[in-house]
Amino acid sequence: MKAAHNPYNPGAGTPPPELAGRDPLIAQARLAIERVKLGRPSKSFVMLGLRGVGKTVLLNEFEQVAEQLGCQTAMLETDPEKPLAQQLAPQLHRILLRLDRIKKAGADMQAAFGALRSFASAFKVQLGELEFGLAMTPATGDLIVDLTDLFIAMGEAAKKRDTAVVLLIDEIQYIQKPDLGALIMALHKISQRQLPVLLFGGGLPQLAKLAGDAKSYAERLFDYPAIGPLDPESARRAVATPAERDNVVYTDEALDYIVEQTGRYPFFLQVWGSHCWEHAAKSPITLKDAKEASARAIVALDEGIFKVRLARLTDRQKAYARAMAEFGGEPANSSEVAKILGLTVAQSAPIRDELIRKGMAYSPERGLIGFTVPKFDEYMRRAMPSPTPKAARAKKA
Ligand SMILES: Nc1ncnc2c1ncn2[C@@H]1O[C@H](COP(=O)(O)OP(=O)(O)OP(=O)(O)O)[C@@H](O)[C@H]1O
Numbered sequence: 126m127k128a129a130h131n132p133y134n135p136g137a138g139t140p141p142p143e144l145a146g147r148d149p150l151i152a153q154a155r156l157a158i159e160r161v162k163l164g165r166p167s168k169s170f171v172m173l174g175l176r177g178v179g180k181t182v183l184l185n186e187f188e189q190v191a192e193q194l195g196c197q198t199a200m201l202e203t204d205p206e207k208p209l210a211q212q213l214a215p216q217l218h219r220i221l222l223r224l225d226r227i228k229k230a231g232a233d234m235q236a237a238f239g240a241l242r243s244f245a246s247a248f249k250v251q252l253g254e255l256e257f258g259l260a261m262t263p264a265t266g267d268l269i270v271d272l273t274d275l276f277i278a279m280g281e282a283a284k285k286r287d288t289a290v291v292l293l294i295d296e297i298q299y300i301q302k303p304d305l306g307a308l309i310m311a312l313h314k315i316s317q318r319q320l321p322v323l324l325f326g327g328g329l330p331q332l333a334k335l336a337g338d339a340k341s342y343a344e345r346l347f348d349y350p351a352i353g354p355l356d357p358e359s360a361r362r363a364v365a366t367p368a369e370r371d372n373v374v375y376t377d378e379a380l381d382y383i384v385e386q387t388g389r390y391p392f393f394l395q396v397w398g399s400h401c402w403e404h405a406a407k408s409p410i411t412l413k414d415a416k417e418a419s420a421r422a423i424v425a426l427d428e429g430i431f432k433v434r435l436a437r438l439t440d441r442q443k444a445y446a447r448a449m450a451e452f453g454g455e456p457a458n459s460s461e462v463a464k465i466l467g468l469t470v471a472q473s474a475p476i477r478d479e480l481i482r483k484g485m486a487y488s489p490e491r492g493l494i495g496f497t498v499p500k501f502d503e504y505m506r507r508a509m510p511s512p513t514p515k516a517a518r519a520k521k522a
Pocket residue numbers: 134135136137138139140141142143144145146147174175176177178179180181182183363391392393394395
């Protein structure tokens with residue numbers, strides 16, 4: 126088929142030609158935005174799911190919905206290397222500038238700019254021109270206090286202008302524990318005052334384990350919808366519908382095969398669709414086409430994303446990942462993994478933690494460990510045919 130017409134869009138955060146199976150979540154976000162704008166209690170939520178399930182695509186979608194509903198939005202992809210204050214300040218600045226364009230009498234914008242200015246100086250953030258703004262009491266340097274003050278000033282300015290602020294934070298698992306605690310406490314204060322500020326987040330299923338108040342607020346403040354593979358019907362639609370627009374169809378067996386091979390994971394559906402399109406000579410795309418495309422897709426993934434991920438690991442991390450792969454795609458028991466490596470649980474725990482820190486693995490609950498990238502287990506078994514306990518026992522990482 127003509128490469129120029131290939132409708133599929135595999136990538137990171139790239140909009141799919143057909144956003145299948147996510148209507149309920151989009152409706153939930155829309156309702157939350159509508160409610161917060163009306164000053165009604167409304168729940169923020171954080172979507173948790175593995176790599177390539179479509180979290181970023183959904184955050185972009187929510188941002189569009191919020192913009193259409195007349196809200197002020199800011200999207201942040203968390204950088205693990207930077208403190209949250211530094212990452213948030215420029216985004217909040219942008220929001221304040223936009224709020225400032227909606228003219229209203231009163232000194233609330235000056236107060237908000239003043240709060241931002243104190244915040245920026247306390248956390249050593251360089252912002253553009255911030256001349257305008259009342260000299261406020263200086264910020265304390267305690268993120269909980271200062272972020273709360275800033276959120277309140279921003280929320281009040283938004284409320285007065287009949288709009289709402291919608292923050293979208295991607296890769297939320299990278300926010301350092303104290304910063305995440307502060308963000309939660311600040312949002313808690315905002316919701317107590319029913320100010321129109323909402324957060325939508327996306328991240329890997331493992332979020333920082335918070336302590337104390339932050340934890341109990343986080344539990345009540347947010348929903349955590351799990352986002353995973355598409356349901357079978359939506360998975361078929363994700364592949365079939367974009368082709369139909371170009372008068373290309375798949376046979377039922379071809380679609381069944383693709384749905385099965387991809388595990389219904391959105392990223393893989395795009396990859397498989399794309400290879401089917403490239404490979405098939407004409408419509409309909411048959412089971413034979415789908416099988417050949419599937420073989421090519423696997424080679425391309427191995428040589429592309431999987432190999433790059435494996436190359437980031439040390440020898441002992443590779444050995445640990447290979448042992449995990451013995452248990453298939455589902456999270457494994459870390460004590461069983463240790464057993465394969467010939468290590469005690471205590472000896473293997475640091476390696477497991479390294480894999481978690483590198484974003485390769487996550488722990489859905491105590492004692493369990495799984496790959497963050499679907500199908501990585503299959504790749505590990507292809508790349509390293511047998512587990513190698515020796516490498517893990519080697520002293521040096
Ligand atoms: N509902 C969907 N239907 C079809 N394709 C989708 C859907 N959601 C996402 N995709 C496609 O899947 C791929 C991955 O999407 P996205 O980058 O949003 O995933 P992610 O969960 O943010 O992954 P990561 O954790 O790696 O950031 C993209 O190519 C996107 O077009």
